[in-house]
Structure formats: C-alpha cells, structure tokens
Amino acid sequence: QHQRVRSAQLYEEAKQHIVGGVNSPSRSFKAVGGGAPVFMQRGEGAYFWDVDGNKYIDYLAAFGPIITGHAHPHVTKAIVQAATNGTLYGTATEHEIRLAEMLKKAIPSMDKVRFVNSGTEAVMTTIRVARAYTGRNKIIKFAGCYHGHSDLVLVAAGSGPSTLGIPDSAGVPASIASEVITVPFNDLDGLKQALERWGDEVAAVMVEPIVGNFGMVMPHEGYLEGLCKLSRMAGALVIYDEVICAFRFHYGSAQTFSAFPEQDAIRPDLTALGKIIGGGLPIGAYGGRAEVMEKVAPLGPAYQAGTMAGNPASVLAGIACLEVLQTPGVYEQMERQAIRLIDGLQNAADKNGVPITINRIAGAFSTHFCDHPVTNYDEAQDTDGEQFARFFRLMLDQGIYLAPSKYEAWFLTTAHTDADIDETIAAAQSAFAAI
Ligand code: PMP
Numbered sequence: 001q002h003q004r005v006r007s008a009q010l011y012e013e014a015k016q017h018i019v020g021g022v023n024s025p026s027r028s029f030k031a032v033g034g035g036a037p038v039f040m041q042r043g044e045g046a047y048f049w050d051v052d053g054n055k056y057i058d059y060l061a062a063f064g065p066i067i068t069g070h071a072h073p074h075v076t077k078a079i080v081q082a083a084t085n086g087t088l089y090g091t092a093t094e095h096e097i098r099l100a101e102m103l104k105k106a107i108p109s110m111d112k113v114r115f116v117n118s119g120t121e122a123v124m125t126t127i128r129v130a131r132a133y134t135g136r137n138k139i140i141k142f143a144g145c146y147h148g149h150s151d152l153v154l155v156a157a158g159s160g161p162s163t164l165g166i167p168d169s170a171g172v173p174a175s176i177a178s179e180v181i182t183v184p185f186n187d188l189d190g191l192k193q194a195l196e197r198w199g200d201e202v203a204a205v206m207v208e209p210i211v212g213n214f215g216m217v218m219p220h221e222g223y224l225e226g227l228c229k230l231s232r233m234a235g236a237l238v239i240y241d242e243v244i245c246a247f248r249f250h251y252g253s254a255q256t257f258s259a260f261p262e263q264d265a266i267r268p269d270l271t272a273l274g275k276i277i278g279g280g281l282p283i284g285a286y287g288g289r290a291e292v293m294e295k296v297a298p299l300g301p302a303y304q305a306g307t308m309a310g311n312p313a314s315v316l317a318g319i320a321c322l323e324v325l326q327t328p329g330v331y332e333q334m335e336r337q338a339i340r341l342i343d344g345l346q347n348a349a350d351k352n353g354v355p356i357t358i359n360r361i362a363g364a365f366s367t368h369f370c371d372h373p374v375t376n377y378d379e380a381q382d383t384d385g386e387q388f389a390r391f392f393r394l395m396l397d398q399g400i401y402l403a404p405s406k407y408e409a410w411f412l413t414t415a416h417t418d419a420d421i422d423e424t425i426a427a428a429q430s431a432f433a434a435i
Contacts, residue, residue, distance in 0.1 A: 002397050004038060006051040011036035026063065026160035032389040032404045038396070043070025045415035048401070056401035057420050061411035063403065064212075064244050065275040068324045069415025075279045078320035082313035096310040099319050103277065103285060106252040109267045110287035114296060115310035119243035119274030120148030122284035123206070125304045126270040127152055130204035130237045132295040132302035138198055140205045140236070142185040144214035144377025147206060147241050156182040158377060159213035163405040185211060185376045186219060188226040199234035209254035209266070212244035214380035214407050215366035216359045218259065224266040237292065243274035243284070247322065249362035250331050279321030281314040324414065334363025334412040337421050344425030352432040354387070363412035380407060387435060394431035400424050
C-alpha cells in the first residue's frame with residue numbers, strides 16, 4: 001500500500017492558491033472518493049513517480065498525448081533544441097510547414113491547416129469557420145462527446161464535465177445553449193429527425209468519429225457514412241473532433257483507419273486535432289477543405305489568432321513524436337499489449353463475478369462496470385461509478401495509475417513492456433478479488 005503523505009500536504013497547500021487544488025478538474029479525485037490527488041514529480045517511459053517516491057505504471061498518458069512514454073529521448077532532444085534557439089518569435093517558422101505537411105499527408109481531408117494551442121481552441125474555431133462558411137448558426141453534437149471547454153460544446157458534455165456531474169456547465173448563456181442540438185451517438189434516426197426539424201439552420205454536425213470521452217466507443221458499421229450523407233443533404237458541414245483519436249490507433253485519423261474502408265464516404269469538411277500532435281507540449285490544430293479554410297483570416301472574414309500558436313517547441317516536439325510513431329511495428333505492439341491486458345482484466349473480473357464491459361480500439365480501451373454493451377452515452381452513464389472508484393483506489397495503491405473517471409480510457413504507449421502488462425494484470429486480480 002502506497003503512502004502519499006507529501007501529496008496530501010501539497011494538496012492542502014494547493015487548495016489555498018489554486019481553485020480546487022488542480023488546474024484541470026479532470027485531475028481531481030472528486031469522482032473516485034475524493035481527497036488528495038497524487039502529485040507527480042518525474043516521468044520516464046511508461047512510469048511516473050510521485051512526490052512521496054512511489055512509482056506508478058502510467059495508463060493515463062496525460063489523457064492521451066504521451067503516446068511515446070514520458071521523456072522520450074527523441075522528443076526531449078527536439079524540445080531542448082527548440083529551447084536553445086529561443087522559444088517564441090511571433091513570426092513564421094519553417095517548422096510549422098513541416099508539421100503541417102506531416103498532418104496533411106496522414107489526414108487527406110486537410111488541404112489547409114492552422115495551428116492553435118489546445119484542442120478546445122481547435123474545436124471552437126472549426127465552429128466559427130463552419131458558421132462563416134454556411135451563414136448558419138446551429139450545431140449538432142452528440143450526447144456524451146467532449147469537445148473542450150468553449151461555451152457551445154459544454155452541453156451534454158462527457159468526460160470531465162460528466163464525471164463531475166455537470167454535463168451542462170453553468171455560465172453558458174441559454175441563448176448560446178439553444179444553438180446546440182444534442183442527439184444520441186450511434187443513432188442515425190435521431191440525427192435524421194434533428195436535421196429534418198432544423199436542417200436549414202445547422203452550420204455543422206460535430207462528432208468524435210471514434211468516441212474517446214464516454215469510454216472508447218466505435219461507430220456502428222455505416223454510421224459515419226450515414227452521418228456524412230445526412231449532413232451533406234442538409235447543407236451542414238461535418239466536423240470531426242479527432243483531438244483524442246488522431247494518431248492514437250494508427251498513424252492517421254479515423255478517416256484513414258482500416259476499420260472504415262469507405263474513406264471517401266466518411267470524409268469530413270473540417271478536423272480538429274490536439275494532444276499527440278504536440279508530443280506532450282501544448283498544441284491544437286484544425287484544418288480541412290481549402291474552400292472552407294479560406295474563410296479564415298488573413299484570407300477571409302473569420303478571425304482566429306494566437307500569440308503562442310505554432311510555437312517552435314510544440315511544433316518540434318510534435319514532429320519528433322510523429323517521427324517515433326512512424327517506426328514500424330509501434331502500433332502493432334501497443335495493440336498486442338492492450339489485447340493481452342484486457343484478456344487478463346476480463347478473466348480476473350469473471351473469476352470474481354464482477355460484471356465488466358471492455359471496449360478496446362487498437363492500443364486503447366475503456367472498462368465499464370456493467371453487464372451490457374456500451375455504444376452510447378446513456379449506456380456509459382449507467383455503469384457503476386462507485387465500483388470503478390474502488391477499483392481505481394485498489395489499483396492506485398498497487399502502483400497502477402488510471403484516469404480518475406469511469407469514462408476515461410486506458411492508453412498503452414510505445415514504452416510499456418510485457419512485464420508492465422503482467423504486473424498490471426496481477427494487480428487487477430487482487431483488486432477484483434477485493435471488490
Ligand atoms: N476534443 C476532444 C475529443 C478531447 O478529448 C479533448 C480533451 N480531452 C478536447 C477536445 C479538448 O482539448 P484540450 O484539453 O487540449 O483543450
């Protein structure tokens with residue numbers, strides 16, 4: 001059992017200065033029994049160490065970005081190089097072109113790209129661009145999808161907001177919330193009805209094509225094709241929020257994922273990116289069809305800017321991270337380990353009579369404490385949060401770090417070893433037995 005005395009002290013101190021003691025609510029332990037979150041101090045590969053010296057195998061991967069593990073030498077070298085040459089010029093650099101080229105090559109629907117500083121910004125701007133392009137105001141989103149913390153998308157938001165019981169945030173004016181229409185994921189009829197009713201007012205249909213924010217949820221066969229077709233018929237743009245899923249399952253986006261053979265039929269107009277493409281430094285990006293992107297200033301009338309946007313450190317770290325991900329076999333390795341890990345988890349749960357549904361997509365998966373499939377937000381909400389909280393604590397005390405939310409995924413990284421998987425399965429066996 002880990003002692004976390006220093007974390008507890010720091011939490012008391014942090015609360016005096018930082019609201020809730022954390023700089024992102026998804027880091028708090030409020031949903032897993034409360035108390036002090038763990039204060040980390042150092043990370044290397046698949047591990048990080050807290051301020052009390054405890055070591056953890058990390059399946060959080062910082063909510064996604066750290067796919068090459070902590071302090072990967074190739075990424076670190078790029079960051080050091082960037083720091084040495086000055087971190088910010090407020091001018092154009094060649095590096096930005098190189099990362100944009102890499103993204104375009106991997107995601108063919110992006111003719112033009114713009115870098116920003118977070119997934120939130122990327123999504124927020126795609127909405128503005130879609131509105132500018134269509135001259136319409138409404139957005140359709142899917143219940144339980146999370147698209148960052150801008151006003152419009154904090155309606156029926158999964159991930160952090162749902163974890164804390166505030167899927168519809170306070171502080172979002174009713175007039176803004178009324179521009180958002182929420183429909184269930186994986187239900188073409190629901191989308192069809194919404195488009196029949198509001199179609200000529202809808203600027204865009206915003207979706208996580210592979211959901212990462214109420215568990216990992218694949219679209220049903222033909223769902224994305226149907227979504228794109230219905231949206232087009234209504235004259236609405238399709239925006240893919242791939243902040244979490246791009247470069248997570250394979251080197252590319254949902255649009256080029258082998259699970260979806262009909263690439264052209266699922267091509268979005270705009271895509272929002274973040275997380276992995278910054279190699280662990282702050283970044284976001286959005287891009288899409290040239291004709292749509294040309295609405296953005298300085299070419300067009302839709303304004304978006306950023307002092308830090310495209311900064312050399314984030315861009316060089318992102319390039320280095322993507323270079324590591326181009327190494328043959330890395331995605332296969334993460335997938336193989338995820339398969340072995342979920343086999344072990346499922347066996348341990350079964351042996352102890354704990355109902356569990358595991359949704360795995362390549363090297364990422366979500367564990368739901370329930371006895372039914374999870375294909376939409378309702379089914380995800382229905383999973384047992386208290387049981388998850390107990391499991392989370394039991395794993396934490398054995399040095400296995402999971403996201404403190406029943407909705408978040410476990411992420412494998414290129415740094416996890418077979419021995420890490422074995423250790424995790426052993427910990428899970430004892431956790432399920434205790435539950
Ligand atoms: N979209 C999706 C799909 C996300 O998962 C997230 C973050 N979890 C965001 C947007 C927001 O990104 P950021 O936290 O970088 O603002």
